[in-house]
Each structure stands twice: as C-alpha cells, then as structure tokens.
Amino acid sequence: MSDATPDTYRAVSLTRLDRGSFRVTNAAGGTIDVGVTESDFTPVELLLAALAGCAAINVEELTSRRAEPTSFDVVSEGHKGRDDTGSRMTDLRLLFDAVFPEGEAGDAARAILPRVLAQTHDRICTVSRTVGLGSDVAYELAPEAP
Known part of the structure; x- marks a missing residue:
C-alpha cells in the first residue's frame, strides 16, 4: 500500500x-x-452503486448550494462481459436526472450542472477516476495465526 x-x-x-x-x-x-x-x-451492483453514489454526492453538494433539487436520481449502468482477458464491465454510464425548482436559484443550479458533471468525472469522484485510470489490486493471504 x-x-x-x-x-x-x-x-x-x-x-x-x-x-x-x-x-x-x-x-x-x-x-x-x-x-x-x-x-x-451482487459485487457488480455494488460497483455500480459506488460509481453512482460517489458522483451523486459530489454533484448534489455543488448544485444544492444554489437550489435544493425537487428530485435527484442517478442510474448507473453498464454491460458485464467476458473477453480474452477475463470478466469485466464495459460501457459504464451514469445518467443524472436532477430537477430544480423554477426561479433564479433553480436556474443557477441547472446552469452549473454540466460543468459540475464534467468536474466530477475529470477530477472529483474518487471511484470513477480509480476505475477509469485503472489501479492494480493486490490479492494477499493473511498471515497464519500462531
């Protein structure tokens, strides 16, 4: 580590x-x-939940400073497949459906939403950045108890 x-x-x-x-x-x-x-x-569903949760927390935090959403939903999806290298998920996608109230505050939240999504993808969300950049995972056995 x-x-x-x-x-x-x-x-x-x-x-x-x-x-x-x-x-x-x-x-x-x-x-x-x-x-x-x-x-x-399933472990794959937890991966999808981690992607959605990490991004949603960041996006909600930044947009709700302007206006509280009237609804805020995220669908996290992808395809589980297998190729020559083994099993993996492909075509991962997060679909945000955030609705903000009418008025100046809601307009401000809607206006920053595309930028906040881009920032979350590019630098803020630890989970999607780790998946996207690829991080080696070590598999080790715990030492035997005496």
Whole structure:
C-alpha cells in the first residue's frame, strides 16, 4: 500500500454469513449484504452503486448550494462481459436526472450542472477516476495465526 496514512486510509471488512452470502462493514458500523441470494447486492451492483453514489454526492453538494433539487436520481449502468482477458464491465454510464425548482436559484443550479458533471468525472469522484485510470489490486493471504 503506497502513501497510507490515517488521513488517507480507507477499509471495509467482509464476513461470510452463509454460502454465497457476505456482510460488508465499514469503520462506522454501517453494513450492506453482498452475495448471490435474491436479497443481496451482487459485487457488480455494488460497483455500480459506488460509481453512482460517489458522483451523486459530489454533484448534489455543488448544485444544492444554489437550489435544493425537487428530485435527484442517478442510474448507473453498464454491460458485464467476458473477453480474452477475463470478466469485466464495459460501457459504464451514469445518467443524472436532477430537477430544480423554477426561479433564479433553480436556474443557477441547472446552469452549473454540466460543468459540475464534467468536474466530477475529470477530477472529483474518487471511484470513477480509480476505475477509469485503472489501479492494480493486490490479492494477499493473511498471515497464519500462531
């Protein structure tokens, strides 16, 4: 791990609940279930959720300074496929549907929306930038307990 300090370090833990079912827990105690059962999120769905969540948090924060949205929805989508190199997602896309009230404040929020989307894509959203730039993922075994 490079340049890991208390300010930059992020982690979640995953614990097996049952065959094909796991619980992810963050440092604050929040949980989400992931797996293959009908009620679990799949890992690919979590990836799509992370993309949508990261971008939505940034876009909402910047636009709502001008006006509170009357509705704010994001669809995160892509295609799961396989090629010579293995499984992966392609054609990832985030579709924002943000509606702001009529009037000067709503007009201001609508006006900055394209710029905010571009900034979020180009430099703000850690998740989409990591996916887009590609970051190596190390797979390691934990040391055996004595």
